[in-house]
Amino acid sequence: MFGMLDYRAHKLYFLIFFIPISLLTLFSLFALPLINYSIGYYFSDVRVFQILISLVSLFVLEIVWLIFIMGFINKLFQFIFELFVDVIPHDGRTKEEAQMVVYNGEKAIRSLSISKHPTTWTDELINDLPKNDWVSNLFYRNNIIRRCNLVREYYQSMPEETPLVDSHINKVLEENNLVLKWHETVWTSIQYRRGIFAYSLFLFLLILNPYS
Numbered sequence: 001m002f003g004m005l006d007y008r009a010h011k012l013y014f015l016i017f018f019i020p021i022s023l024l025t026l027f028s029l030f031a032l033p034l035i036n037y038s039i040g041y042y043f044s045d046v047r048v049f050q051i052l053i054s055l056v057s058l059f060v061l062e063i064v065w066l067i068f069i070m071g072f073i074n075k076l077f078q079f080i081f082e083l084f085v086d087v088i089p090h091d092g093r094t095k096e097e098a099q100m101v102v103y104n105g106e107k108a109i110r111s112l113s114i115s116k117h118p119t120t121w122t123d124e125l126i127n128d129l130p131k132n133d134w135v136s137n138l139f140y141r142n143n144i145i146r147r148c149n150l151v152r153e154y155y156q157s158m159p160e161e162t163p164l165v166d167s168h169i170n171k172v173l174e175e176n177n178l179v180l181k182w183h184e185t186v187w188t189s190i191q192y193r194r195g196i197f198a199y200s201l202f203l204f205l206l207i208l209n210p211y212s
Contacts, residue, residue: 006098033202
């Protein structure tokens with residue numbers, strides 16, 4: 001085992017596990033909807049029952065895939081990686097925060113920094129924050145930067161170390177018409193986007209019924 005700073009360990013982790021993680025992601029997006037549709041088709045000749053069985057399969061396999069299979073695989077990847085690499089926290093991070101950086105890189109570093117008091121936010125952090133997600137960076141970049149700047153300015157105008165209060169932040173955002181809308185919440189979430197794509201493909205298969 002050899003020691004490695006967390007942000008450097010992320011590069012090695014990405015290099016080793018990029019291909020299997022990508023294959024698992026593609027499987028969940030394309031193969032699982034097809035499997036769920038196929039189960040309904042092969043277990044019944046009646047169209048209504050085909051749909052019902054496929055829906056039950058969707059619910060069951062989703063739980064099995066997310067909780068058991070992906071949970072086990074992620075733990076396995078982490079276990080294998082930690083057999084050879086001793087992650088060293090950098091920049092004052094805790095061991096748990098260092099693990100987040102190993103698995104998520106710069107995205108985790110920015111997320112950890114933005115979770116601190118707004119008076120500590122730098123211009124570089126605010127301008128780079130939208131890069132945490134390509135949809136955010138492409139469609140909501142200006143809103144994200146404006147929100148962060150407004151919140152930082154608000155707390156800079158308050159007495160030092162004023163605690164973060166959600167109601168105060170929401171009030172500032174409401175006054176400037178920058179409250180996070182539902183569509184931004186959905187489209188800037190990787191989990192939501194993957195779910196929308198997979199369920200849309202499943203629904204498309206049910207409607208098209210290509211095996212008929």
